[in-house]
Amino acid sequence: MGRCGEDHSSVDWDVILVGGGLANGLIAYRLKYLYPQWKILLIEQQSRLGGNHTWSFHDEDISQSQWNWISPLVSRSWDEYTVHFPAFSRTLHSKYHSVKSEKFHSVLAPILGESLLLEKKVKRITASNVELHDGTFLTGRCIIDGRGFGEVVSHRVGYQKFVGQDVTLFHPHGLKNPILMDVNCPQEEGFRFFYLLPWSDHSLLIEDTRYSNSGSLNVPLVREEIQKYLMGRGWRVSSVDREEVGALPIPLVKDCWTEREKKSWVDLVPRVGVRGDWFHPVTGYSFCYAVQVADLISQFSELNSEFLCRWMEQKRIEYDKKNKFYYLLNRMLFLAAKPVDRYQVLQRFYQLNQGLIQRFYSGRLKFSDTVRILSGKPPVPVSKAVRCLFDKRERIQLENSRHDV
Numbered sequence: 001m002g003r004c005g006e007d008h009s010s011v012d013w014d015v016i017l018v019g020g021g022l023a024n025g026l027i028a029y030r031l032k033y034l035y036p037q038w039k040i041l042l043i044e045q046q047s048r049l050g051g052n053h054t055w056s057f058h059d060e061d062i063s064q065s066q067w068n069w070i071s072p073l074v075s076r077s078w079d080e081y082t083v084h085f086p087a088f089s090r091t092l093h094s095k096y097h098s099v100k101s102e103k104f105h106s107v108l109a110p111i112l113g114e115s116l117l118l119e120k121k122v123k124r125i126t127a128s129n130v131e132l133h134d135g136t137f138l139t140g141r142c143i144i145d146g147r148g149f150g151e152v153v154s155h156r157v158g159y160q161k162f163v164g165q166d167v168t169l170f171h172p173h174g175l176k177n178p179i180l181m182d183v184n185c186p187q188e189e190g191f192r193f194f195y196l197l198p199w200s201d202h203s204l205l206i207e208d209t210r211y212s213n214s215g216s217l218n219v220p221l222v223r224e225e226i227q228k229y230l231m232g233r234g235w236r237v238s239s240v241d242r243e244e245v246g247a248l249p250i251p252l253v254k255d256c257w258t259e260r261e262k263k264s265w266v267d268l269v270p271r272v273g274v275r276g277d278w279f280h281p282v283t284g285y286s287f288c289y290a291v292q293v294a295d296l297i298s299q300f301s302e303l304n305s306e307f308l309c310r311w312m313e314q315k316r317i318e319y320d321k322k323n324k325f326y327y328l329l330n331r332m333l334f335l336a337a338k339p340v341d342r343y344q345v346l347q348r349f350y351q352l353n354q355g356l357i358q359r360f361y362s363g364r365l366k367f368s369d370t371v372r373i374l375s376g377k378p379p380v381p382v383s384k385a386v387r388c389l390f391d392k393r394e395r396i397q398l399e400n401s402r403h404d405v
Helices: 024-033 064-073 101-113 219-232 259-266 287-297 305-322 324-338 343-349 354-360 368-374 382-387 393-403
Strands: 012-018 038-044 054-058 076-078 081-084 089-092 098-102 117-118 122-125 130-131 138-143 157-169 179-182 189-197 203-212 238-250
Touching: 012 024, 024 038, 024 064, 024 101, 024 287, 054 354, 064 101, 064 287, 064 305, 098 101, 098 259, 101 117, 101 354, 138 305, 157 219, 157 324, 189 259, 189 343, 203 219, 238 324, 305 324, 324 343, 354 368
Parallel strands: 012 038, 012 138, 038 117, 081 179
Antiparallel strands: 054 098, 076 098, 081 089, 122 130, 130 138, 157 203, 157 238, 179 189, 189 203
16 A cells, blocks of 8 residues: 655645554545545554454444445354353344454555555654654644554553454354353453354354453463363364454543543544543443444544544543443442452343343443343442442552452
């Protein structure tokens, strides 16, 4: 794709998107379709868009109109999914979709064409220009920052960390639909489960996922655990085709970013994707949020950094208010429950009405849903559950340090 040269630096760009991950990729994809006359530039430091990821979402997470434009990116869809807990198993009849980063790149790159700069590192961005490490300056009316997670305040977050592998098996695995959670495994470091997506009769994605107080991960050990799980199901691996390792911050309060990260708002550079905290606070799912933000931004026939930054800051306030209940659930999961007992929170949740579960994933919980989730005997000590109701930074720091022993 395009290499940066004089022809790029001399252009007055309408939109420059810094970072070629999910959020900026979808924004570029949408704007290119709706405003083909715009001069759009997407800059990515790696050799392809999307990195090394698999994104998934539920059918109810997006609208029909959104499905119409994102469906070419979908790698595989299923009609239902299953969860396994020590007390029960359940199959939910809800469509589930996954997008592989390889397909994400193969669809978007040809559409963007010369509007895509790969293997270019960004040194500095402002509301009106971007400086590359090679000294090139690019100017634009709207600069959007989507470069992945920023810095977080460590005692205000937990972590969802995982090792995932795409594997090919010698024999068919027999899975027809995804297993979103198989919790029938040792609960090490906190809530732990295996996540499986069957790509074909002989291939699947398997992830060992843990909700932990620490973001550190012993990758070789987790690889061994994945092999044990596969062998326990009688599956022999022919090849490991891809591996993904991640540690996603799970916010315990809305204000989990460092002062340095907050300063980008002062600089009037809008942030999108996980850079701007646009992901599901509990599950870490980001695809539907990236779709929604791309749709919202594309409603404007003109863009500039200051306008978009202030508009997104207002949306951020609305988002935090809407997600206040999710932060509470995270505090109950990480602070009220002992690590070995955290699975009980989700085990109780998955016995609720399917419609409620769908609204939970899509971020559209009703007040009655929140009452239903909290009603009855809590799966955590009552005294600790009550303390989690209050968004106290000093208490969160104290409780986290206690659990980290």
